Amino acid sequence: MKTSLESSTNVSRREFLRGAAVAGFGAAITTAAQRVAAAAKQEAKSDRKIRIGVVGGGFGASFQWHLDPNCIVEAVSDLMPDRRDRLMKTYKCAKSYESLEKLILDKNIEAVAVFTGAPDHVRHSVAVMNAGKHCITAVPAAISLEQCQQLIKAKERNQRRYMMAETSHYRAGSILMRQLCRDGVFGEVVYSEVEYYHPARKGSKERASLWYRDGKPTWRHNYPPMWYPTHCTDFVVGVTGERFVEVSCLGRAPRNDPERHNSQYNNPFDTQVALLKTDRGNICRCNRSGALHAHNERAQWFGETVAVFMESWAGQPFVVKQEGKPDLKPELDFMHLLPPPLRVRSGHGNSHTFITHEFVMAVIEDREPSVDVYTAVAETAPGIVAHESALKGGELLKIPSFDPKK
Numbered sequence: 555m556k557t558s559l560e561s562s563t564n565v566s567r568r569e570f571l572r573g574a575a576v577a578g579f580g581a582a583i584t585t586a587a588q589r590v591a592a593a594a595k596q597e598a599k600s601d602r603k604i605r606i607g608v609v610g611g612g613f614g615a616s617f618q619w620h621l622d623p624n625c626i627v628e629a630v631s632d633l634m635p636d637r638r639d640r641l642m643k644t645y646k647c648a649k650s651y652e653s654l655e656k657l658i659l660d661k662n663i664e665a666v667a668v669f670t671g672a673p674d675h676v677r678h679s680v681a682v683m684n685a686g687k688h689c690i691t692a693v694p695a696a697i698s699l700e701q702c703q704q705l706i707k708a709k710e711r712n713q714r715r716y717m718m719a720e721t722s723h724y725r726a727g728s729i730l731m732r733q734l735c736r737d738g739v740f741g742e743v744v745y746s747e748v749e750y751y752h753p754a755r756k757g758s759k760e761r762a763s764l765w766y767r768d769g770k771p772t773w774r775h776n777y778p779p780m781w782y783p784t785h786c787t788d789f790v791v792g793v794t795g796e797r798f799v800e801v802s803c804l805g806r807a808p809r810n811d812p813e814r815h816n817s818q819y820n821n822p823f824d825t826q827v828a829l830l831k832t833d834r835g836n837i838c839r840c841n842r843s844g845a846l847h848a849h850n851e852r853a854q855w856f857g858e859t860v861a862v863f864m865e866s867w868a869g870q871p872f873v874v875k876q877e878g879k880p881d882l883k884p885e886l887d888f889m890h891l892l893p894p895p896l897r898v899r900s901g902h903g904n905s906h907t908f909i910t911h912e913f914v915m916a917v918i919e920d921r922e923p924s925v926d927v928y929t930a931v932a933e934t935a936p937g938i939v940a941h942e943s944a945l946k947g948g949e950l951l952k953i954p955s956f957d958p959k960k
Contacts, residue, residue: 611637614669658685671773676701680708688715695930717923718930721902722788726886748786749841751848776817779842783937789853796832798936803828805944828940
């Protein structure tokens with residue numbers, strides 16, 4: 555069953571393409587947006603409310619579980635009292651637990667949102683699903699290929715719903731581009747450029763807040779850039795449906811940054827750039843860095859006659875360039891597709907409310923969510939292999955597939 559924002563209407567593909575050919579690509583964009591809206595209206599209405607537990611009082615406090623009409627925050631948890639208090643205040647929840655391990659014993663909780671540190675995602679997700687509860691987790695899904703396999707086995711063994719909360723999947727440009735690709739309007743995306751910059755330069759406030767807490771290193775301290783790839787890889791895997799099969803990656807090792815030496819990950823790089831090949835033979839360039847004077851996540855998709863550019867930190871708007879035609883700069887906003895209480899601006903390009911509602915409805919409708927376990931791993935594993943390639947000086951390496959065999 556397709557997700558509510560991604561299902562198509564009963565308009566046939568031939569009928570849609572004929573309309574696009576007659577009216578031009580501008581009309582095709584309008585029609586694609588209308589199809590997304592029509593699909594959202596088909597969402598099954600339900601009075602049922604799921605009871606969710608939220609774990610992790612940092613990033614975990616930035617979602618809207620308490621605003622979703624089909625969700626109740628039953629309990630929250632964090633190892634740190636101040637973060638537990640923050641979660642309780644954010645979600646207006648009176649019940650808290652000192653650990654995830656205690657929270658998952660609560661029989662009233664049906665699903666758990668895991669927003670702990672990346673190295674703990676698989677351990678915590680497996681514990682949640684082993685407890686018989688549905689699970690949504692922050693990105694990335696895993697930090698090793700072995701963990702990818704562990705996650706999939708736990709999901710298959712327990713038959714619970716699993717979703718990775720990938721924000722790039724629900725940026726407005728991604729929603730539109732996914733529809734254009736699904737309907738064949740764009741054609742083949744023969745080359746793409748994806749990037750995620752989150753600066754944590756030496757001496758900066760960002761590094762102090764991300765890398766340390768109470769003077770001690772956090773899990774983010776010198777974390778390998780390519781181990782956090784999904785804000786980039788979703789722009790391909792989550793848009794075109796392709797899988798990455800090969801990668802060559804180079805890393806830049808800073809010479810005058812002693813905080814990056816002798817770290818917990820033995821990672822020498824602050825910037826990594828990868829070239830990836832998809833299972834359809836297309837190419838993607840992926841940039842990940844915590845050192846550049848740049849910010850945000852974005853993509854550029856190139857076809858043979860059409861190119862689409864997401865808005866940029868430098869101020870460029872979302873723009874579609876066509877061969878021999880004027881540029882198109884559509885204003886994209888799909889907020890009206892959400893239930894009224896969720897129509898609030900949120901983080902990462904207003905994606906948080908969409909992620910919130912998608913997971914809730916996947917549980918209620920008893921279906922797989924948009925970024926299911928196989929998609930999550932297909933977006934995570936390329937970065938793990940890319941880092942290995944960088945450690946080997948850019949050696950071309952195969953990316954294993956974790957998809958179920960057909």
